Amino acid sequence: MKKMGLVSRGALITALTLTITPAMAQETAAPQASDEQSDGGVIIVTGTRTTGMKAADSPAPIQLIGSDALQRTGSPDLLQSLAQQLPSIQAQAFGSDLQAHTLQMKLRGLSPNHTLILVNGKRRHGTANVSVAGGPYGGSAAPDISFIIPESIEHVEVLQDGAAAQYGTDAIAGVINFIQKKADHGGSINATAGEYYDQGGKTYSIGGNIGIAPFEGAYLNISAQKKKKGFSFRGDINPQSVDAVAGGNEAVADLPGYPYTNRIIGDPRINQTVVMYNAGYEFGDYEVYSFGSYGHKKAAAYENTRSPAIIPGLYPAGFQPQERIDETDYSVTGGFKGSIGETSFDLASTYGKDLVKVYVWQSGNAQLYADTGFTPTTFHNGDFFATQWSNTLDLTHAFDVGLSAPVNVAAGLEFRHETYGIKAGDPASYYGGGAQSFFGYSPNDAGKYKRDNFSQYLDISFNPVENWLVDGAVRHEHYSDFGDTTVFKLTSRYDFSDAFALRGTASTGFRAPTLAEGGYSGLNVGPGFIGGVLPPASSAAAALGFGGLRPEKSTNYSLGVVLNPAPNFTITLDAYQITIRNRIMISTGFSGFQGNRCPEGYNGSNAAACLPYNADLYAIYNQLAVLGAVNGALGGSSTVTGLGDATAVPGYVILAENGVDRNTEGGISVQSFVNGVKMRTRGLDLMANYKADLGNMGNLDLTFTGNYNANKVLSINALPSALYSSTANPELTRLIDASSEVELEHTTPKFRGTLNAFWSWGKFSANLRESYYSQVYTFETARAAGPGFDAGDLIKVPVKSSFITDLEVGYQIAEPIKISIGANNLFNKYPTERSREYIRNIELQNRERGYSTSKYPTISPFGINGGYYYARINVTF
Template sequence: MQSLAQQLPSIQAQSFGGDLQAHTLQMKLRGLSPNHTLILVNGKRRHGTANVSVAGGPFGGSAAPDISFIVPESIEHVEVLQDGAAAQYGTDAIAGVINFIQKKADHGGSFDATGGKYYDEGGQTYAVGGNIGIAPFDGAYLNVAAQKKYKNYSFRGDINPQATSLSTKYPAIKDLPGYPYTNRIIGDPQIDQTVVSYNAGYEFGDFKLYSFGSYGHKKAKAYENTRPPTTVVSGAGTKAAGGVAGVPFYPGGFQPQETIDETDYSFTGGFSGSVGETTFDLASTYGNDDISVDIINTANAQLYRDTGYTPTNIHDGSFFNTQWTNTLDLTHPFDIGLAGPVNVAGGLEFRHEEYGIRAGDPASYYGGGTQSFFGYSPKDAGKYKRDNFSQYLDVSVKPIDAWLIDGAVRHEHYSDFGDTTVFKLTTRYDFSDAFALRGTVSTGFRAPTLAEGGYSGLNVGPSSISGVLPPASAGAAALGFGGLKPEKSTNFSAGFVFHPTPKLSMTVDAYQITIRDRIMISSGFNGFTGNRCPQGYNGSNAKACLPFDQDRYNINNQLAVLSAVNTALGGSGNLTSLAQATAIPVYVLYAPNGVDRATDGSVAVQSFVNGVKMRTRGVDVVVNYPFDLGDFGNLDLTFTGNYNENKVLKINPLPSALYSSTQNPGLTQLIATSDVTQLENSTPKFRGTLNGYWQLGGFSVNLRESFYSEVYALETARSTVGNVTAGSLFKVPVKDSFLTDLEVGYQIAKPIKISFGANNLFNKYPTERSKALIRQAELDNNERGYSSDKYPTFSPFGINGGYYYARLNLTW
């Protein structure tokens, strides 16, 4: 994934993910969602991950295939179609298609070993892999590849002021690993992963039997926010005299970690060949991803208070995602007297998908739940299914030698979303051997992933409730939602191919993609805090507001949200008073002294929604020129550039049960202003890469210089400085950056090559968050957040700085 992002500026690899997303980083094409790029292996659809991202921003909702389970040593080459291809490959190929073609060699092989680490703390990495080609019998090939890789934690945070301020009262804090850097949530997880794959085939006459597949296992651990020894016991009304939440075996607090145990496998079998001039390809693919989630070094404080016991390693639940795809593809040329035959391709596809959540141990969701990650309860658990049947037809023709016209149409029927038909028309005209124009117009239709429609996770804390409601659930219906609609898109592109000299080649392509009803995670809808329903509000939804100690706190509470949460927890909906919220634990709504929690409590939920209409415009440029330097070897220069601009054209309205604040409308939109800003500005508007590869005999040097234009997010100022007032939104940037990558290699002998290199050679870090506007207030108030707010995690080139490595390659 990182290699693709380094070489193709239109690809952006996710560099950091919070919570579960830390274990399954994704990539996006042309600034769109990872879900808008179709991933193929040997031309067959790859199954998605079970680990859906419930974070906001551009990677929110992503459940695309986990590329880490494709063995690098198995790959012969990668095909990237940077164009809408929904009518040809599948209606979700809105941004394009990435096709990993695996090796078919029946002899020889390779072995490689790599080790490295970050310049600064952590990230120790090793990877050992290889592949071997075998000819089991005449006409057959079997290529087997495997990789074992390990990556250690990194940490890019700061000291934890909360720990230092409490260390006198609780001296055991100083015994926590890393003190005073005890809050280690910002950084890479620890990953231990093994993957094995094969690609096999048998050719006899005009026919071929083939099969390929993979099996992988990943174990990973990621730090969560550290817990101090002063946490309030749920509903107890007192603070712990020693030990977190009254748990005595953590006298200095604790550093919980979230772990996953993931198994991923895929199998494809097929039969292809030709009968006369007609070719056929019949194939079946089954893929499965299963993820078990545990929290270690943790506790359930309320369970301990009520029973005197709590486990410290707790199973939180698990997810699974399966996909069974069956395809038949046919092609036939018809000679009708034109410059070339009319090539007709058509096919059928049947796909069955399942996604589900399994509940965790009762200790993970009892009362206030597991510290750091509330477990998935039986109310969250569920299984969702979908069938898809599609047919496509593609016709290409050359009326004259210089002109190619290709048209495609695809019809799909979803068992849960009905029917859709999408189209594509593309053409190319070669004015000469040196210059050609090309253009495409297409439409797309992406049904929500089952994970987007079925994910559920409601966290009940000592004084708060938060989480995600499934869009079609009774709880979401209480908010006025009725489930998700499919996304629809329109894609235009035009460009040219230019070969002014035999060596110099250039392609330039401009594009515009408009997506309607783009699916993303919503704003948080508050029922118990904030100014969602301003004082004095008397609009049409005034009955949805509940005055709550208004004179003391000037806060109102929204009954629609409380109804949704009460319903999700097993109670009734359509509340008209707070007293009817019987399923919401009383300690969430009332402090131990019996008064309200209007100053420190909250009830807030989110859901996946059809959030925005969005337009993406851009230009891709690729220029290549190889130099023959005679006695000084050969130099290959390549420039790749991408200009990309995302614009939210419209935010869809809130459902009728909710309302927009007249005081802070940006806080009460379906998609918050800050999330809109991330959609528009978290992808560099310009990325350019100049790569030079020089080779002289057995000696080689690869030098790559990459430019990332500024990206930014909007965050809330904590202090008043200059023209920025406390409580207002201001721009947090990662400024324009140049990054240099360098690799030097030497071919010791014909089969042996050693390489030494560095990514981000000069150890470039992203722009730090403002000390004056954010971090100083956190430091002054001894807040844990100071430790994790040093660098913006949306940085397009990560937060870890430089990485150096050495590699050994053997080929035979």
């Protein structure tokens, strides 16, 4: 397939001029929209409290995606479908550990926590599986939209503007509102199957939707999806397995995938079922409604392979542990809305819960085995749970005060109760060094956290003159754990003519830490290493000088134009700036042991091998404070006064699993969620749409969407006073390390453009999408010296700019049946490989397991799996 990549760019551009489709709602309004609704004529409910506003008249930048466009991405995963359609959205390509099972998305390069997810205008509950990684996805506990299925969606409204004053103080980057189907008749069945060009990722999905009218005035719309996806692998050989076989341990050759035995880099295996419904009963001016979802997901992800020496005798060939989850997610909303006189009301209550049970398979507890001669090979490591109960009352009334249009006044109340918690796992999962690949959650980690939020808002929209719209909103919120805040938004639009309009917004935001960011606790023990995350407000974190999290505060500005230069041709261009203060993220690791740099006073068996401690060079390790925090988190005293006899800290902290002193085998490192940085994001969003009637050759819809986005870390907050800050080399003692700072700034493409086209001609259709991603990069440690740097220095590891082509063709073989075949990443493009000269060759030379995982940078905005081909059949009735 890689020969296809030799197709000339000129041929590709020629193809683009022949077949293309817009991804946005200008391409297709919702399938149930009336014939009168066309480009820009779809009625929107996001970004405005004015009833009946059309997308073309929105004072804020909003883009719409129809259900047909979602289907044409070829993916049953809504996250990938959105990212392929909108350049301002980036889907996470890979997640380590539990993050692999709940991939997230970021809007405008900000945290997933900065985008508010709504279903039918009501807040969606977040995932219980918080990300404890660094970089832009760190700390994310946003809703898992894999539990929202494409079959249920009529259209999607994406508000690319700060909306904290309108919807809640976490809508800093914008709002994504999934509008469900309401049809009371008809339906569809969609079946798709596909896999990656090169290896793995086999996907099967069948979904359906049906509309029912139980009785006059009522509707019931039900959707369901069953999805299975297989493992993929994008690593390299494991030199240690090759050496084991060469050394006489032939059993290692029987490990699955040999010599590619370390299979952590790739997609997890997923088996997921989701059912959603949307129902209502309309009588007179009133409607009783309800909608909800129930989903169940089982998933498994490979972790780093372990050598036979970890648990001698139990696994003669070594073992390949897997982290697995068993997740249940559900939500239900009930509401009553209507009009009393000139006043409209909407009273609703929503309850949602996410429960994630965590397991480790094909593993063992090395210390338990050494102590008792027995270890389980399967562990229940613990559970996460998160709930949200929100209750809202929204009122709107239009007052005629003699202006060119009535003044629309909206006001509302919201009460929200949230919980988050961790349940301890099996004792064997956290005994001593814990289960290999994932240390179980102990009773010290377990706990339940709760919060109440009460908010009120007022929104006034009016037209001072006929072509000038002004909309102002103010919102006050009270948090039971963070006090009060008030945020504002002012939006305006002036239509100079039918062909030109100017619009702009200014707003403030306030985001309280999620309960998961404030309450997550977990230490993970690996071969020669112990590390993990301490809750910010815990006594263990306090030993390091942390005192809990503060809220984030933000300021948003945008200015844009709307152009209609010709019939069926629309252009929007919006510039924006977002500044976030005290952005919450995971800290750098603070270490007690690091390699053979030992704490002062240590006199263990390998004390003679210890390197001298240098207060400036190794200050970040902070020695006794870190060891005390680890000890406290594991149930001991957080006060460690010395290590002369190594009795102040438990043996499993001092010793590695094989009994060797940990200081010569690895290290001890802990982190915490912190208010880390002040950030500024500047960018431009461009959308251009043209629809052409080609006469006997059918219809051609063209859409170009582009996003320029530049993130900048303006400042990094100081270390707590209890931790040492080096004056000789401050870069070694930072709250946020250099790699995380670079990932915040440079792992979102500065420019991404997507040219979409759809050509329909009788029973035939073709969809072609060409996307451009500018270069992204991160920093990694050089393993060999190069021009201008030494081994051990941080060097740039890029994913170079790339064009990605997606193509789908379809044919209506009968009135209700359409078949389609297609490919995402048609020319099988992979991200730039990590440097062989300065990283990978040295790993191979040293026979390091890390060579197997370092082939591609996992920050790639278009993934690491290469091309994917698929077939789909649609049956409508």
